[in-house]
Amino acid sequence: MFENQDKTHLEELGEFGLISHLTKNITLTQKSTVKGIGDDAAVLDHAGKKVLVSTDMLLEGIHFDLAYTPLKHLGYKAIQVNLSDIYAMNATATQVTVSIGMSSKFPLEAIEELYEGIYLACGNYNVDLIGGDTTASKQGLVISVTVLGYADESEIVYRNGAEEGDLICVSGDLGGAYTGLQLLEREKLVYLENPNIQPDLEGKDYIVERQLKPEARKDIVDLLKDMDVKPTSMIDVSDGLASEILHICKQSNKGCNLYEEKIPIDPMTYETAREFGLDPTVCALSGGEDYELLFTVKQADYDKIKFKMDFTIIGYITEPNAGCNLITKSNNVHPLKAQGWNAFGASAQ
Structure with a gap:
């Protein structure tokens, strides 16, 4: 993959030379950044x-x-998945640190490409890169990102604030990242069997981008503030809709009813899931990596949000004894189960 003889080997620069090379053009934009890269710690x-x-x-x-x-x-996505956690707290992301472990197979030009994505994400979301670390790795590429942000105490939204009767909302659409992953995995297998066959991704740009280049939903946080709506609870959809609403219900000690017909699924996601013999609803509930925002709001805010196209009302919070349920299109009631990503075992998708 990186066998071109014209590539620059990292040992030619050394660790400090690499850091200097990658960070020489950084411009700090946040007023809260007193000192960035270049000392023992950022201030x-x-x-x-x-x-x-x-x-x-x-x-x-x-x-x-x-x-x-x-x-x-990959660099772009590494930043986005971290920014999403800050936005899920109804806060503003301001700084990141990035640490990478890499093997000798990566030349300088490959690391530059990774950092192009990192810098693009930081620029698009007005976030400063203020530090990190680089090290050798025998286990392949490792990327660790820490994100910092801020908020007034009164504006922070936790997972444990949902109340009975609150409306459950989700931004964007769900399941696209998972179906995009299935498509990419299929084309990889085809390529491994015959390297002369080019990947067939035509017409599937949206779901491929959902997997490879997600966008954290800062715009939803800004929109809610403009509407004078503060969610009662919020979480980002990284492990699938079912897993995330169960987190909210557990920490809020509540139940919920989700309506299958209300779950937003893009037509391309729906069609591709069917092509793979998958249930589109299951992809939305358990697929993960959509990085949309799932949140609850008071019923009193319904008139403020009912015509907004940026998010969808998909259910409501109930008393804890009612359980967490999915109401199917045929009006059957099924208990919700978390079947998303398991970092320490096989995925149940």
Whole structure:
């Protein structure tokens, strides 16, 4: 993959030379960033705001496959999945640190491509890259991102605030990232059997992008503030809709009713799922990696949100004894089960 003899080997730069090379063009944009890269630690000043911190790690062979994941897309996605955690707290993301472990198979040009995606994501979302680490890895590529943000204490939204009668809403559409992954995995197998056959992704751009280049929903946080609507609870959809609503219900000590017919599924997601013999609803409930925002709002806010196209009302919160249920299109009631991604075992998808 990186066998071109014109490539620059990382040992030619050394660790500090690599860091200097990758960070030489960084421009800080956040007022809260007092000192970024270049000292023993970054210095931040959030002027009395509450500081939020979240960390995610991506491992080659577990979270991504370089056979079909461009490094630029991977860098972009690594930032997005972390920003999403801050937005899910109704907060503003301001800084990130990025640490990478890489094997000797990666030349400088490959790492530059990865950082192109990182810098693009930081620029698009007005976030400063303020530090990190680089090290050798014998286990493939490892990317660890820590994101920092801030919010007024009164604005922070947790998972445990849902109340009986609250409306359950979700942004965007669901299941696209999972069906995109199935498509990419199929084309990888075809390629391995016959490298002369080109990948057949025509007309599937949307679901491929949902998998390779997700976008954190900062716009939803901004929209809710503009509408003067504060969610009672919120979480991002990283492990599938069912898993996430169960997190909210468990931590809020409540039940819920979700309506299958209300779950937003893009037509391309629906058609592709059917092509693979998959139930589109199951893809939405258990697929994961959509990075949409799932949140609850008070019924009193219904008139403010009822005509918004950016998110969909898909159910409501119930008393805990009612359980967590999916109401099917045929009006049958089924208990919701978390069948999404399991980091320490096989996926139940």
